[in-house]
Amino acid sequence: MTEIQFITQTKTLIDGLKSVCANYGLGNDASEFNIISQVFLYKYLNDKFIYEAKKIEPELSQAEDFQSAYENLPDDKKQFLLARIGNKAAKLKPDQLIAYLFNNSNQPNFGEAIFDGTLRTISAENIDIYSVSSATGVKDKMFDDISLFIRDASQRDAFCRALLNKLVNVSFEKMFTEKYDFFATIFEYLIKDYNSDSGGKYAEYYTPHAVARIMAAILVNGEANNAKVYDPSAGSGTLLMNIAHAIGEKNCTIYSEDISQKSANMLRLNLILNNLQHSIPNIIKGNTILQPAHLDRKFDYIVSNPPFKLDFSDYQADLTKDSFKERFFAGVPKIPNKDKDKMAIYLLFIQHIMYSLDTKGKAAIVVPTGFITAQSGIERKIREALIQRNWLRGVVSMPSNIFASTGTNVSIVFIDKEADSEKIVLVDASKLGKNIKEGKNQKTVLTPLEEQRIIDAMNQKNAEDDFSVLVTKEEVIAKNYSFSAGQYFEVKIEYVEITAEEFAQKMQTYESNLSQLFAEGNELDKKILENLKGLKYD
Incomplete structure (x- = not known):
C-alpha cells in the first residue's frame, strides 16, 4: 500500500467518525472536535502499542489473533512487555485494546462503563507521558467521557458502538512499518474544520505552512543537537513541528505555552503524530505573559506567531511592576479608553522572546508589518534594542493575505544573538505569490520556488534589485531604525547616450x-x- 493510499484510508476514517457524529445530532456541535480528535488518538495509541509489542514479543508477532495471544500471555511476560515498551507507546492492557471493546460492545451500559471507563483508565495510567500540565502543575486528562456528549442516555451505547465500528477495519501498523512521514498531512485534515487563523478570544492561530517552512529553513541553517525549542504562543503547533522536522525529532526537545485548552489539546495530538511525545510534559496551558511557566529556562530556538491584538487590561497594571521591568524593558502598552481588544499584546511577546533566548539563541517572530517602521513608542524601542545589541539577523516582509482570514500585512523578524551587524538582510517578498479564493476570503499562495528564493536571500545573504538588500547597523540607525527593505533600495535612473x-x-x-x-x-x-x-x- 502506497503513502497516498494510507492517507486516503485515514482520511476516510476521519470522515467516517464525523458521519457518526452527524447521525447522532452532533455534526458541527461544539463537542464534535473533542470526539473526533480523542477517538482518533485512541486508535493511534492502540495501533502503535500493537506495533511496538510485536517487535518485542515473538509470541505476539507470530499470532494470527493478537488480542487472544496478548490475553493469554503469562502475567510476568505482560509486565516485562510493558516495561520494555517504555515511552515508545502508551502502555495498554488486553482489556484496553479496541479489539476487546469490540468483542464486548453488546454488554449492558457499554458506553459509560466499558468505552468511557477504558479511556479514563488509559489516561490515568499514562498520565506522566501524555498529559498536558496547567501553569500550576495540574495534569489534564487525555479523554473526556465520550458517551456523555449524547444527552439521550438510551442512545449512548449505540453511539459508542458506531464509533468503534469505524476503528476496527483500519490499521495503522503498516504505516509505522513503512515509516511514512505523513501524519502532518493527516493532522491538518483532522483539524481543518475546527481551527482558523482568525483567532478567537484567546487567539487559536493557525500559521500557514509556507510561513512555517520559511521560518524553519532560515533558523536551522546547519546541524543542531540537543536543541531546546520554544513557542510562547504555540496554538496547534505548526511552527514547532516544522522546526522540529528541520532539526530532527530526536535532536530537540519542545517547550510551549498557550492560554487556550483547545490549542493545548491540538498540540498534544500533533506531537504524538509527529513522534515528539517525549516533549508532552513540557506543554503548558497558561498565561505566558503574566505567569510564564518556562521563565527559568533559556532556549536555543524560539518561534512564534503571537496574537497581535488582545485585551489584557485585567492584568496590565501588574505588568508595570518592578518585577516585570527586566523582561518588558521597552514598556507595556497602555489601556485605551475604548477598543481594549486592540491592545498590542504582540509587543509583550517580542520582549518575552528576547528575554528567553540563550546566549547563542535564534528566534523568528511573525509581526504586523507596521511594527518594522513605527517612528516611536514601544515598537521603536524594541527595534533600537535589537540593533544596539547586534541581534537583528534580518526581516522578511510577506505578501498581503498570506493569512486567509485577515488582511493584516505581516513580516517575519529573525533574531540571532550571533548576528552579523554588517550584513543584515532585509527582504521585500510582498510582490510574490498568487491570489486564490479560499472560502469567502482571498489568500496568497507562494510557490516552492518563491519560498526557496526567500530562504536563499536570507541564508546566502543575497542582494537582489527590488527584492533584498544587505544593510549595516549604522545604515539602520541612520534610517531611524527602519527594518523595511524598500527604504534601502537604490533608486536607479537609466541614462541613454x-x-x-x-x-x-x-x-x-x-x-x-x-x-x-x-x-x-x-x-x-x-x-x-x-x-x-x-x-x-x-
Missing part, C-alpha cells in the same frame, strides 16, 4: 506632435462655440 543629431530629431518630432495636438484642440474649441450658439430657449 544619444548624439546631437538624434537629440535634434527627437525635439523636432515632439514639436510636430505638439503642433498637431494644438491644431486639433483649436478645431474642437470652434465646434464647441458653434454648438453653444445654436442652443435656443424653448
Whole structure:
C-alpha cells in the first residue's frame, strides 16, 4: 500500500467518525472536535502499542489473533512487555485494546462503563507521558467521557458502538512499518474544520505552512543537537513541528505555552503524530505573559506567531511592576479608553522572546508589518534594542493575505544573538505569490520556488534589485531604525547616450506632435462655440 493510499484510508476514517457524529445530532456541535480528535488518538495509541509489542514479543508477532495471544500471555511476560515498551507507546492492557471493546460492545451500559471507563483508565495510567500540565502543575486528562456528549442516555451505547465500528477495519501498523512521514498531512485534515487563523478570544492561530517552512529553513541553517525549542504562543503547533522536522525529532526537545485548552489539546495530538511525545510534559496551558511557566529556562530556538491584538487590561497594571521591568524593558502598552481588544499584546511577546533566548539563541517572530517602521513608542524601542545589541539577523516582509482570514500585512523578524551587524538582510517578498479564493476570503499562495528564493536571500545573504538588500547597523540607525527593505533600495535612473543629431530629431518630432495636438484642440474649441450658439430657449 502506497503513502497516498494510507492517507486516503485515514482520511476516510476521519470522515467516517464525523458521519457518526452527524447521525447522532452532533455534526458541527461544539463537542464534535473533542470526539473526533480523542477517538482518533485512541486508535493511534492502540495501533502503535500493537506495533511496538510485536517487535518485542515473538509470541505476539507470530499470532494470527493478537488480542487472544496478548490475553493469554503469562502475567510476568505482560509486565516485562510493558516495561520494555517504555515511552515508545502508551502502555495498554488486553482489556484496553479496541479489539476487546469490540468483542464486548453488546454488554449492558457499554458506553459509560466499558468505552468511557477504558479511556479514563488509559489516561490515568499514562498520565506522566501524555498529559498536558496547567501553569500550576495540574495534569489534564487525555479523554473526556465520550458517551456523555449524547444527552439521550438510551442512545449512548449505540453511539459508542458506531464509533468503534469505524476503528476496527483500519490499521495503522503498516504505516509505522513503512515509516511514512505523513501524519502532518493527516493532522491538518483532522483539524481543518475546527481551527482558523482568525483567532478567537484567546487567539487559536493557525500559521500557514509556507510561513512555517520559511521560518524553519532560515533558523536551522546547519546541524543542531540537543536543541531546546520554544513557542510562547504555540496554538496547534505548526511552527514547532516544522522546526522540529528541520532539526530532527530526536535532536530537540519542545517547550510551549498557550492560554487556550483547545490549542493545548491540538498540540498534544500533533506531537504524538509527529513522534515528539517525549516533549508532552513540557506543554503548558497558561498565561505566558503574566505567569510564564518556562521563565527559568533559556532556549536555543524560539518561534512564534503571537496574537497581535488582545485585551489584557485585567492584568496590565501588574505588568508595570518592578518585577516585570527586566523582561518588558521597552514598556507595556497602555489601556485605551475604548477598543481594549486592540491592545498590542504582540509587543509583550517580542520582549518575552528576547528575554528567553540563550546566549547563542535564534528566534523568528511573525509581526504586523507596521511594527518594522513605527517612528516611536514601544515598537521603536524594541527595534533600537535589537540593533544596539547586534541581534537583528534580518526581516522578511510577506505578501498581503498570506493569512486567509485577515488582511493584516505581516513580516517575519529573525533574531540571532550571533548576528552579523554588517550584513543584515532585509527582504521585500510582498510582490510574490498568487491570489486564490479560499472560502469567502482571498489568500496568497507562494510557490516552492518563491519560498526557496526567500530562504536563499536570507541564508546566502543575497542582494537582489527590488527584492533584498544587505544593510549595516549604522545604515539602520541612520534610517531611524527602519527594518523595511524598500527604504534601502537604490533608486536607479537609466541614462541613454544619444548624439546631437538624434537629440535634434527627437525635439523636432515632439514639436510636430505638439503642433498637431494644438491644431486639433483649436478645431474642437470652434465646434464647441458653434454648438453653444445654436442652443435656443424653448
